Amino acid sequence: MNISIKGVVLTAGLAIAAGLGTIQVTEAKTRLVVNCFWPPQHFVCQKALPNWIAEVERVTDGRVTGIIPPKSVAAPPEQLAAVEKGIADVSVQFNGLIQNRVTGPLVAMNPFISTDDPVAMSTALWETNQKFFPDEFDSVHLLSQWVISAGELYSQTDTPVNSMDELKSRKIWALPGTLAAIMKNIGAGVVATPAVKSNEIISRGVVDAHIGLDPQGVRAFQLMPYTKSMTKFSENIYTTSFSLIINNDKWAEISEEDRAAITEVSGEAFARMAAGLWRESTLSALGTFEEKGLTIVPADPAFEKALKEASEFATAAWIEKAKAAGIDGQGAYDFYTARVQELSK
Secondary structure (H helix, E strand, O other), X not given: OHHHHHHHHHHHHHHHHHHHHHHHHOOOOEEEEEOXXXXXXXXXXXXXXXXXXHHHHXXXXXXXXXXXXXXXXXXXXXXXXXXXXXXXXXEEEEHHHOOOOOOHHHHHXXXXXXXXXXXXHHXXXXXXXXXXXXXXXXXXXXXXXXXXXXXXXXXOOOOOOOXXXXXXXXXXXXXXXXXXXXXXXXXXXXXXXXHHHHHHHHOOOOOOEEEOOOHHHHHHOOOHHHOOEEEEOOOEOEOOEEEEEEEHHHHHHOOHHHHHHHHHOOHHHHHHHXXXXXXXXXXXXXXXXXXXXXXXXXXXXXXXXXXXXXXXXXXXXXXXHHHHOOOOHHHHHHHHHHHHHHHHO
């Protein structure tokens, strides 16, 4: 009788253990749809976002996973809206396309404050975000912000753009936002589109110059055949910032423990990783310029001085806009520029 009872107890115990094992194996996971609007072969789609997904899976012990669709679920200007609506759970938004929604991260896009070190600029931007505008995104949860390699000025004709008169004479493609406003203020003819649409304009000869893409962008968007020279300023005219965002409801599905772990591998960690990949790609692209027949022309000091003076209104306008948004614009600008210089040494 005792043996029989023990057998029953043992059998029941094994059944319970087996049941618990099944629960552990089938434990619910959160799968993130991580959108990438760049071409599928771009390193953001191939390396930066996959690296982040791998880190998320690692620190959550596989409880949070991610996939990248083979094709972007929305156009570049609609990344924020796509995440808000849950069409994508996570995406990257070019901050220049949502200036009606956010102001803070545009501090990094002010003229003539960037260096050739995107990792330093990205670290400085995240520090500035945490200090001056950490809660600016309210319809989504902000995971990270970062800055890419400096955008440059290019000529599509045999004549480099190296004077204000030459710049004014051009019809020029420009990134929307700060650069487009500066070019219009100078008097150049401007066609502004997202970077992924640049080839459509530049390859068809609609413009005879372009401004805002870094060298890797010129290569990535297949613009080298249409570009003859790059004017290199001693102080970079411009760079671009991006935000990595996640849907609020999806973020709430994740446990507090896992959210904390994901935060640790996002923020500055992701910013530095993404910026480092950008720097590598930019240096690689620069190495191909000569073999592609694209020359680099040092900017005439008089041209650089005049362009810098003609761009000052953009910084003043950003500081005022930040103030209207409840951000200490001057404080954020001073902090960011100081940190960029310190970190770039």
